[in-house]
Structure formats: structure tokens, C-alpha cells
Amino acid sequence: MDHLQQLENKSVHIFREAYANFKNLGMLWSIGKDSTVLLWLARKAFFGHVPFPLIHIDTSYKIPEMIEYRDRLALEWKLTMVVGQNKEALAAKQTFPNGNADRITCCRLLKTQALKDTLAGTRERYVMNLETGQYEVDKSSEAFTGVIVGARADEEGSRSKERYFSARSKDNDWDVADQPPEFWNQFKTDFAPGTHVRIHPLLDWTxxxxxxxxxxxxxxxxxxxxxxxxxxxxxxxxxxxxxxxxxxxxxxxxxxxxxxxxxxxxxxxxxxxxxxxxxxxxxxxxxxxxxxx
Amino acid sequence: MIDDRQQMNIVIAGHVDHGKSTIIGRLLADTDSLPDGKLEAVRENCRRNSKPFEYAFLLDALKDEQAQGITIDSARVFFSTPLRDYIIIDAPGHIEFLKNMVTGASRAEAALLVIDANEGVRENSRRHGYMISMLGIKQMAVLVNKMDLVGYSEAIYRAIVSEYSEFLKGINVKPRCFLPVSGFQGDSISKLTAQMPWYKGKTVLEVLDDFQKEKPQKDKAFRMPVQGVYKFTRFGDDRRIVAGTVETGELRIGDEVVFLPSGKRSRVKTIESFNTGPQSFIAAGDAAGFTLDEQIYITRGEIAVKAREKAPKVSTRLRVNLFWMGKDPFVKNKDYKLKIGTINVPVRIEEIIKIIDASDLNLNVEKDRVERHDVAECLLKVKTNIAFDIAEEIEGLSRFVIVDNYEIRGGGIIREELDDEQSWIRDKVYLRNTKWIRGDIMPKQRAERYNQKAKLILITGQKDAARKELAKALEKRLFEEGKLVYYLGLGSLLYGVDADIKSEEIGTENGNRTEHFRRLAEVANIMLDSGMIMILSAADMTQEDLEIIKVVVNSNQIDTIWLGDDVTTDLQFDEKLSDLLSIQENLEKIKSRLQETGVIFSPW
Structure with missing residues (x-):
């Protein structure tokens, strides 16, 4: 068995553990190469299906080709595609391209804040109707308790300290210094009310x-x-x-x-x-x- | 890094300040694995600050650079030999060290354990040695470091080797080898030096290259813990796929499989996968899936094994070795959660056999609790039957973790399965399931025909509660609504099914109560298999009685109702009904319970 096959097996195993343990499971899809491989691995794990919603945060500044590609695959692969957006910040033009925020603040508002609210269900979400290909207001506002993310350890310093299953507090905080141990393919699948777990099936991939x-x-x-x-x-x-x-x-x-x-x-x-x-x-x-x- | 090269994860462990970082720094420098100019820059920096150069500074310098986001990884260090690429898993930080060490070490295939020649064997030298062995890392080399500080004395080296070997022997660990080294001076890291003419063994790099890559264990008996049984009907996919990661062995189309602990069996119909060609078998290491010939009811938590191979153990009592990392100690009379394979089950300590105190080598400390960083031998009791292997046979399926208050606090391996009160019943049930000759009608077909799901409703309570009246009224009501239902009083078995057991002794201390309940449960099992709703009344049922029934009958099919305001036994029932309410009122409550759980269908 080659290294790539080992990586695939481990990721599939993690997907199945996540699916068994989290009732409100979702997966972030940024349209990039990593989260698209992640999506493919989900189809590997569930034999061609993706039995949970994909969440995309639309900053409205994504390169247009990315959005086309997202909607094309969503229809083709029959994905439950959920989209969230920080409409208030966009309406108030509190963005970097508008000259009203620096890059970091812009990221905080259009990505981090939009993501937090979308995961918590406190902001309106839109879900693709697979019949029409159009987005409709999502009737569910349940919070996601397990969120699958395509972070890789080799990408950048802070990501190398991640666990496969990593707890986030109510405020989405991550306590890097005091993380629970993780060994023998046993993961953190128990979590206190109000908290959620980020799941990283791609952690070992370069x-x-x-x-x-x-x-x-x-x-x-x-x-x-x-x-x-x-x-x-x-x-x-x-x-x-x-x-x-x-x-x-x-x-x-x-x-x-x-x-x-x-x-x-x-x-x-x-x-x-x-x-x-x-x-x-x-x-x-x-x-x-x-x-x- | 070029990917077709072999890669190996190594963990470095040992007591604080015994020189792990220096050794890593030296390995990086000696294998030319540092970025250009890094070594010179660090030397220059030391010269300017008039402090002696140390190889450990290299590691710090790398981390600083990594923190700035240029290089990639701060928890792991990469270096290469002509043979392969190594990833050293560094577990930094003295606080909470054990948690990080365990996390890092569990991803490693081999370990280097570092002991300071000057300080000798210390607490964490022992503790980490023990942990490495318990985590299942089979390849360990012990580096006796800082030999330069003891004048390269062979006598001192031999004394440490002898002391530490003695300790390892006591915990049944065989290291690959011992090496006298100096990370600081570079002795025996990549080359042997004239400082220790008496040492003729291997260098650290040679020892690393001698470690073997772990291979999937295909030659052992087939084991696959079931992660889930999937049926994605939403888009017209009718496959019902048993999914999991194969721990050991291999399985082919047509093989007979048994699921434990239930003992249910079937044959492999297809091997399923996505975006591959047709597959005919699955083997150790595969994240796999297969479908079955016959649609038997199995769930996550069972282990799939091959019918003709050695079966795993099934029990509720386990003798284990474990380590504890929680701030709060692991104590008796408290419920924890045990996770093993894909099982998740409540667990309690039955007995703490001994605590192994790593700090003073005393293997027999009397304690009534397992404290943080303790290693212990315990008897654990889990709440329901689980299937597993013992560490000597299939290590992967002997490994468990213990969860307390949402966090993994401990881990360990099962050394032995012990008999519990239900062992002999379990054996009988296993044999019964093995020998059962099944008709061609599936439970699902019966459920569809009868418009109901098979269920055992146990109505118990205090002696004077109107259990029988309620049970009979419920039977009548369901019958009138067209359901297949049967009422059985516990006493009705005494003179027929139980004719060979002395009836007057049932319920007494040494009577045959267990056998009585076993037979009752076997009768219930047949009724349930025929698709019936069975109502049973019995006075003062205990948890132990229920446990017996649960061994025989699928526990998903049992509903327990306690009738009466006072609960007089330890039974953990599903619902309590007040006997101050009328029989009709209670009957309606049970009926709506059956509707809510889908046993009978609600008309609205």
C-alpha cells in the first residue's frame, strides 16, 4: 500500500467517525484544491454520496470562476450546498476593496464573522434547490456541532499544532496550549453544549x-x-x-x-x-x- | 520532499533536560538537513552574544523561522538519510508533556529514549519507556547521552544500561539497543569517535535506518470494527453497505462473516468502493465496505470477523493496563465512558489491582485511585457486552481510551477477558445464533405484513402494583386494533419450560433465578423473531435480571416499564408510570410510547 493510499484510508476513517458521532455535521468548502480533495474523500467514505451539507462562505469577492465551479459540482454530485454571507458588512461597504477596512478586518467580517454566524445558524443561510439550481433561504437554523475542514499541517505553522478532532469553545476559541490527547484513532467526539468540534481529515497531507x-x-x-x-x-x-x-x-x-x-x-x-x-x-x-x- | 521515498515517524522521549533537542539539532546538522547558512548564522549569533554554541539552538532558530510562516512545521522536524525521510515528532512544553507525548508518540513507528549519563535514570526515563511500550511502539533505542560529561566512562554507561534494562525487563519491554552518545560533541550520532574506543556498535543514524517500516497485518485473523451501516436511498441507491477500517487479515467475496458480540452471520456479496475498478477482497489497513447476502440487523460497534477464524473475546469484565492523564483522578463508583474500536460504552472500576509508580520503580503501591501520570493495572466493568482482542493477540483491538467530562483522560490495553455472570449465557446465545436455521422470510417482511415492529414490553414494579392487569389490558387493546400481541406472566413458565428447575428456589439467594430468566428470554427471542409484540409482567425485576435478558434478546427491542411511585430495585427502566393513575390512563401512555418509537404506527 503506497503512501497516498494510506493517507486516503486514514482520511476516510476520520470521515466515518465524524459522521457516526455528530448529528449536525457540515463540511466547509472553499472551492480550493484542498477542500475539493476533501469533498472527493467524503464521496470515497460514503460510496459516492455526501450525506451532510457543504458550507461555503461567499465574501462576494471570490473569483467568479470559483462560484460557477461550485454550483456546477453541487448539481452534478447532488450536494446539499449551504451558503452564508455577511450581508450587513457588504451593505455598509466595510471592506478592504471599498477602502473602509484593512485586509485583516475585512477577513474578520466577511469570512470569520460570516462563518461563525452561519455555523451557529444565527444568520440567514441559503441552500441550493437541486431541481432548479437556485439558492433558497435555508429553513433549518440548527447550529452545526461538527465541522469538517480541509486544513493541512504542512501549510503553515499554526496548523501543524492541530488535532484531527479539535474542540472550539462557544466563541470559536482554540486553546492551542492545552489540547486533549489524541491517539489510537480515538478522537474527541464528546463535547459540551454550546461548543463544537472541527474535524481535519487532511491534517497529514502535503x-x-x-x-x-x-x-x-x-x-x-x-x-x-x-x-x-x-x-x-x-x-x-x-x-x-x-x-x-x-x-x-x-x-x-x-x-x-x-x-x-x-x-x-x-x-x-x-x-x-x-x-x-x-x-x-x-x-x-x-x-x-x-x-x- | 520527494514522495516516492520512504517516510518514517520517530518520537524522541526522555526526562526534561536530558538532551533531546541537542540530539535533534545534531541529527539535522549531520544529515545536511538545515536550510543554507542556518548553522553559520546560529554560530555567529552565539559568538556575538558570547554564549557557547549549542546544537539545541538550531531547533529554536528553526522554530522562530517557522513561526514567521516561511518554513512549515513547528511540532515536527524533518531530516533525511540516503535511505529515507524522517519526521521527528517533537513534543514540546514541560507542562502537560504527557498529553503531547502520547499524541505524538502514537503516530510514531519507532522511538529514541534519551537518558543523561550524568543524571542517570530519572522518573520520566521510566515513565516514557513504559508509555512507549504501552502505545505499541515496538522499536525503541535507548541513547545514553552527555557521555562527554562523565569522561566517556564505560563503567558509568554500563551501570545505566544495567539499571534501565532491569526496569524494562520488569515491564516486559525489549529495546533494540543501547548507545553511548554525546549530542553536544557529536559522538556516535553520525560517526563513532576516538573518545569511546570501547564502543563498537552502531551510530544513531545507523540505528534509525535499521528500524523497519510497519506493515499492515494481513496474516492475522480478519477484524473490522463496524463504523456504520450505510444505505443512501435518497438518490435511489439500494446498497446496504457495512463500512469500517480493516484492522487485520483479509476478506473476500463469498466469505462467511460473523458480527460480534451479536453473533449474527452472513456472507459477503460484494466489496464496495468509489472510483476504483471492481474489487474482490479487502485487507488490513483498508478503509473498506461490503454488502451481505442476507439483510441481518447489525450496528456500529460490532466487529466483523471471519467464521472460520479465531473469534475475538466477548465480555463485560476486563483486566487492563492503563495510564491516566486527567487532572481529576480515575476513581471507583463513578461512571466513565470507554471507547474501543467503534464501541462507546459506560465503564466503572471494579478493582485497582496495582499502581505502577514510575518514579521509584515500586510496582506495588496500594492506592484506591489512579492519579494523573499514574500507570495502573485494573479490573474494569463495562455496562454491556463488548467484543475485543487481548493485547498479546491483536493489539489494535485491545486498545481503549477513557472519557471523563467530554475529554479523553486515559488510555490502555486489555490484557485478559474475565468471566462475568453472563458468560455462560453468552456462550449459549453465541452457539444458538451460530446454529440457527433461518427461514426465507426476513424480519423486515414480517414487520411490513403485520404493520408493527417486534417488541418485548417488560412491565414490572412492586409486588402489589397492578402489573398483570395493566399488561392484560394492553394486550387486549392492541389485539383489538389488529396487532399481533401476546401476554406472558413470569409465573406461567414455572411448570412447563422450567419443570426441571426447582420452582420453589427461584428467587431465593442460591436458586436458579438466572436460568429462569435465561429461558424466559429465549422464549421471548422466538416470539420476537416471529414478529410478535410480547408483553411480560414480573414483580421486582432487578438490573441483573434485565442484563440476562439483554444478553439473549437484542436490547433495542426491549422496553422496560416500572409501575408504581416507589422504585424498590436497582432497575434502570425506560419509563415509570404512577399506579395512582387508572389502568386506562397508563395503557394510553404505553401506547403512545409505542407509537413514538415506531413499534406501531400512529394514525395521524
């Missing part, structure tokens, strides 16, 4: 593993990841005002795998195109403590 798996399984990905002839491609996807492509000639999955293997990118952080990480020293760690995924 960026290279993700691309190798996309190749092996032939998983559809957004074309933004590939060089379309201008010598640039996106390595990590986000909102267009804060995400920039990297210099790379890779036109397809094979070329990306080659690029990663040769170590050409090994001294450049994967999220280097994500501008919010660069602000206030440890942008992502403070966002994550706060409930960012």
Missing part, C-alpha cells in the same frame, strides 16, 4: 500529496490553478483583491507535481499569494484563534 491525489483520482479542479499562457498561476485561491498568482509555467496537474518535486517552490510559502497572511505579523494564526478555518 501540497504535493494533494496534487498527486488529484491526478490519481482525476478530480476536477478550477483552471485558475494552471498557467493559461501568461506564465502565472494561482497556488492558493481566495478573494480576488487579496490573492495574486505566482510565477509558474505549469499548465496542468503533471507539471505542477513536477514543479513541486523539483523543489522550485520549496522556499516560497504556499500562501505567499494571500496578502492577509502578511499583515500584523502572524495574520493567519490570529485569524485562526478567532475562528477562521
Amino acid at each position: 501540497e504535493l500529496n494533494i496534487w498527486e491525489y488529484i491526478k490519481r483520482e482525476n478530480i476536477p479542479t478550477v483552471s485558475l490553478y494552471y498557467n493559461q499562457g501568461n506564465g502565472k498561476r494561482y497556488r492558493s485561491l481566495g478573494c480576488w483583491p487579496c490573492t495574486s498568482p505566482i510565477e509558474s509555467a505549469s499548465r496542468n496537474v503533471d507539471e505542477i507535481i513536477q514543479e513541486l518535486k523539483t523543489g522550485k517552490l520549496s522556499n516560497i510559502a504556499e500562501r505567499s499569494g494571500r496578502e492577509q497572511d502578511k499583515e500584523d505579523g502572524g495574520g493567519l494564526e490570529s485569524l485562526r484563534r478567532d475562528g477562521y478555518m
